[in-house]
Amino acid sequence: MRRKFVVFDVAGDLAHFRRQYAITTALTYAIPPRTALCGLVGAVLGLPKNESLADFGDDNAIFGLQIIRPVKTGHVSINLVQTKDNKWFRLKGENPRTTVRYEVVRDPAFRVIFSHPTLALKLAETLRNGESVYTPCLGLAWMIAWFEGDCHTEEGELVADDTSVHRFVSPVRSDDVQGEIQWNAEGLYQRVRVPAVMQPDRKVTRYESYIIDTMGNPIETSLKGYWRLDGGACFSAM
Numbered sequence: 001m002r003r004k005f006v007v008f009d010v011a012g013d014l015a016h017f018r019r020q021y022a023i024t025t026a027l028t029y030a031i032p033p034r035t036a037l038c039g040l041v042g043a044v045l046g047l048p049k050n051e052s053l054a055d056f057g058d059d060n061a062i063f064g065l066q067i068i069r070p071v072k073t074g075h076v077s078i079n080l081v082q083t084k085d086n087k088w089f090r091l092k093g094e095n096p097r098t099t100v101r102y103e104v105v106r107d108p109a110f111r112v113i114f115s116h117p118t119l120a121l122k123l124a125e126t127l128r129n130g131e132s133v134y135t136p137c138l139g140l141a142w143m144i145a146w147f148e149g150d151c152h153t154e155e156g157e158l159v160a161d162d163t164s165v166h167r168f169v170s171p172v173r174s175d176d177v178q179g180e181i182q183w184n185a186e187g188l189y190q191r192v193r194v195p196a197v198m199q200p201d202r203k204v205t206r207y208e209s210y211i212i213d214t215m216g217n218p219i220e221t222s223l224k225g226y227w228r229l230d231g232g233a234c235f236s237a238m
Contacts, residue, residue, distance in 0.1 A: 003155070006120050009109065009111050009149045010136070014076075016103070028073065028105060030105065031194075032065070032110065032139070035195045042055075043134040044123060045119060064227065068216060069216065070188075073103055074103070077102075121153070154231055156229040158225065166221075168235055173223075176236060181219065194207065
């Protein structure tokens with residue numbers, strides 16, 4: 001099976017992709033989950049939040065991700081408006097603010113590979129024109145994102161039943177790994193479990209586990225299935 005992909009780079013000063021189990025502390029994933037990528041593309045195209053989740057199901061949308069700059073995390077303290085018993089979100093009374101400590105990704109940069117039967121070419125045209133319907137962000141609304149370099153389109157094919165070892169520019173899905181991973185001594189690896197499918201009511205119905213090298217190095221291994229662009233880049237779909 002062949003598909004046409006849009007390839008573009010996105011960056012920012014800060015990013016925060018909150019881990020769903022972090023109730024009392026605002027911890028972040030090192031990479032944007034598929035659900036965050038749906039929101040990013042939906043913002044550029046001007047799709048309503050719930051509509052973008054419905055349009056970007058597994059049967060339509062394919063996402064790939066490459067880490068462009070090594071992932072660096074840090075912490076910032078943010079003053080938020082105290083909203084308990086304050087439905088109008090206005091400053092009132094004593095101690096109107098509350099301070100929350102956030103873990104953030106500093107100086108993030110990612111390459112996004114995206115395919116969709118009807119929206120991919122529209123996205124490419126929008127990015128080439130330097131346009132975006134809504135302000136793109138990396139997780140939180142005030143963590144503004146921008147697009148770097150040239151957006152281009154490239155065709156690719158789905159590869160299955162291949163036992164050869166390849167260099168994957170993306171995080172690799174744990175369940176697809178067959179054989180050994182060629183660990184790089186200069187790499188810094190993580191295994192993360194991230195949301196993969198979210199319903200319009202914001203309920204996550206599927207999670208996926210990925211192995212990532214936060215230094216951005218390709219991961220050498222063999223996968224049960226993957227996508228290969230005509231330019232030679234291989235990636236595991238998110």
